[in-house]
Amino acid sequence: MPLLSVDSLDFSVGHRALLNKVQLTVESGERIALIGRNGMGKSTFLKILAGQARADAGEVRLAPGSRIAYLQQDPPLDDRASVYQTIASPLGPIESLLTGYHHCINRVAAGDEAALTELARWQHEIDAVDGWSIAQRMDEILSRLELDPDASLADLSGGAKRRVLLGQALIQNPDVLLLDEPTNHLDIGRIEWLEALVREFRGAVIFITHDRSFLKRLATRILELDRGELTSWPGDYDNYLRRREERDHAESIQNAEFDKFLAEEEVWIRQGVKARRTRNEGRVRRLEALRAERAQRVAQQGNISLSLGQANVSGKIVFEGEHLTHRYGEQTILHDFSLKILRGDRIGLVGPNGVGKSTLIRLTLGQITPDQGRVRLGTQLNIAYFDQHRAELRPDWTALENLCEGGDRLMVRGHNTHGIGYLQQFLFTPDRARTKVEALSGGERNRLLLAKLFAEPANLLVLDEPTNDLDLETLEVLEQALLDLDGTLLVVSHDRAFLDQITTSLLVFEGEGRVREVIGGYEDWLALRDHASAPAPAPAPKLSVKPATNAAPPPPRASASSPRAELSFKEKHELARLPDDIARQEAVVEQLNAEVNRPDFYQRPTPETTALLARLTDESERLEQLIERWSILEARAEGSA
The missing domain is CATH 1.10.287.380 (Valyl-tRNA synthetase, C-terminal domain)
Structure with missing residues (x-):
């Protein structure tokens, strides 16, 4: 018997069908990726599966005795609550027992002797409901997620709150785990930890993600939600991409043949008086059916259009920092770090959250000065900056007003352009362009920032977490635009596939002020890290050779392990x-x-x-x-x- 089954599920918003007679069965052990364009209804589908939204028609059935847990993207949280209270909140009556016992333990540890009597009462009540196994599970989850149980949610970063929500889902010991963008706000180390957790999960997992590395490593089946239709693709993501291309090609041919036949029938119906007198009424009824079918065909959402205008060429040196040291309180962000960024460099910044990546970006932009060391910015710089916190957007303004600084027109690479027409290139309908930012989705806000970013020419592009909330197709278009950039690129990202596509070197933040420069993308860094952790062979004698200026690179060295695949x-x-x-x-x-x-x-x-x-x-x-x-x-x- 399947763990979860869905039968003829319908859901519409206004006249638009997000789910149309959807069918699905989920077995134990499956790891299913749910993909589709932003706004197609993926999050709505998960909410219906979790019982947090009601479908217009159809049925969702969970196997008897099974439990389902749901990690939402941005659920409301009580910032006054502690981490312990928040994780325990789905447990019902036992939550107050565990929370009370935990607080009492803290009082005893602080030397409150009066709490000893109260502690015995809490222990008795937990015994009565056989709650010690759940208490032990709470301790295990807190330990694995590296969370302080007594911390207030108000004091946590976005990544820490994400781990709290994950703990909230795991404490329910579910058979079906629903994850909506689980990698958002997590650094690469946490993402890799989450991959291991999902891989070891014994039930079924359905997840939505924009992280292609996460998707490729975990998915055993792909569900595609497109224009109300849910299609199941067995196998991994690469297999899905191949088969989707074949499907799209066949669909375009079929649509072209249909439209040609409909056009011929329209010509026939408009013939002269003689033809109308002798026309076949059955053929007329068929034409009416064809018209109705054409009207019901929903055109696939277009692709975002990205192109960055070329600014004047910057100076050869874009940024130079010598012996930089910078601290926040007792934390050393950079220690005696030197960096030279040259025109045309494409550098990715990676490392745990809070280790100093955004600080180095601000140093590069001249927004702050280091505690020690010397900074020199290059000449003729036209800088475009993408802020991960979306601080440039006014929530009380519409998308159009944010783009046009309160008006309705802007200069796009030297041309006076109406904002609505420009926003349509970024998949904003006129209605959405006039919607206040506070009512936009995360993906729409990101697209709005990209629209602002790409309106002006730049020769230094600085992107701080640009891929959050973007669907997979938009990510690919963004990558191509960045590959075509004739300038310098600095990007902070936890998206490993994105880094591999667009960067030629990395700055790896290792903590305590240490930063390592690595040639290549993230996979190159993994290979270097794994090689460094392997047992070292006996060192060979090293010759001291002084390189000559402008010497030609040496001939390529043959390697039995060198891959021979065509270059990307x-x-x-x-x-x-x-x-x-x-x-x-x-x-x-x-x-x-x-x-x-x-x-x-x-x-x-x-x-x-x-x-x-x-x-x-x-x-x-x-x-x-x-x-x-x-x-x-x-x-x-x-x-x-």
Whole structure:
């Protein structure tokens, strides 16, 4: 017997059908990804499955004795409550017993002797309802989620609140787990932990996500919700993409043939008097049916249109920071960190939440100054900045007013344009364009920010978590627009697939002020991290070779393990840029070598010489990484030619 079954489910908003005679059966052990464009009704479908919304018609059946738990995207929370109270809240009467017992334990630990008598009463009441197994489960969840049970929700970050909501779902010990965008506000480490948890879950999981890495690693089946129809695709996400392309091609051919036949029938019905006198009434009725079918066909929602105007070319050096140190209170965000960003660099910033990624962005933009060190911004910079907190949007203004600064027209790359026409490129209907921001969905707010961002030409694009709430198709369009960018890109993101597509190097924040520079995308960083954690072979003698300025890269080294797959579009871009990157890096190493070889170098203060030698080591390692990366890509390019 299936864990969950859905029979002929209907749900409409106004005249628009979000669910049309939907059928579904879910078995234990399945991990099902629910995908579709923003606004197609995915979250509504999960709410109906969870019993938090009612369908217009149809039935949802849960296997007898089974439980269902639902992680919503942005549910209302009582900020006055503690973490412990919030997680225990779905437990009903036992919640007050566990919460009271927990508070009493804290009082005893603080030395309140009067609480000992009260503690015995709480223990007796929990015994009476056999609640100790649930109390133990609470402790396990709090430990695994690394949450302080006594913390107030008002003091938590977005990522911590997301973990609290996940704990709230898990405490119910469900058989069916519904997850709506579970990776939102989570850093990469937490996302990988969540992947392991979902993979080990023994019941059934249905999840909505924009994170393609999360989707590919977990989904055993794909459900696509499109124009009211729910289609099941067995297998993983890559198999779905292949079969969807075949389906869309067949659908376009079928629609074209239908429209051609309808047009021919319309010509026939409009013939002269003689034809109308002798026309076949059955053919007339068939034409009426064709018209009705054409009227009922719902056109697929279009793709967002993104193109970034090209600004003047910036200076060669976009940003240079030397020996940067910055702290917030007792926390060291950066420690003696040096960075040079050159025109054309595409850099991703990754690391846990709160470790300093946004701080480095603000230093780069000149919004703050470091506690120590020197910062120099480049020349002729036209900066476009995407704020993850959407602080640039006024909630009491409409989307149109936010775009046009209170009016209805704006300049788009030098042309005076009406805001509604421009917003239609970002899938806003005229009605939604006139809707206040506070009533827009998360995906719509993100698209509005992208509209503002892409209206002006820029040669330095700074994106702080741009992928939140975007559907998969919009993500792909955004990636292509960024690949076409002829400028410099800095992006903070926890979306691993997104980073792999658009970045050529990463700044990995490791905590306590340490930042490591890595050539390549996130998969390259994983390979480097795994290699570093593996047992090291015996070191071979190392020759000291001084690189020559503007020397040509060495020939590619053959490797039995080097993949021979054709280069992706992003890798071709990267390969074309690498010789220039190598030349620039060689110049940096050459300059540092010249400084170290000066006769008076070791007569300088020890901290200065130590810092310079350390930088020479780091820059030399970066040069080796660049050359290694060039060798791998060049070998793959030749192998697939």
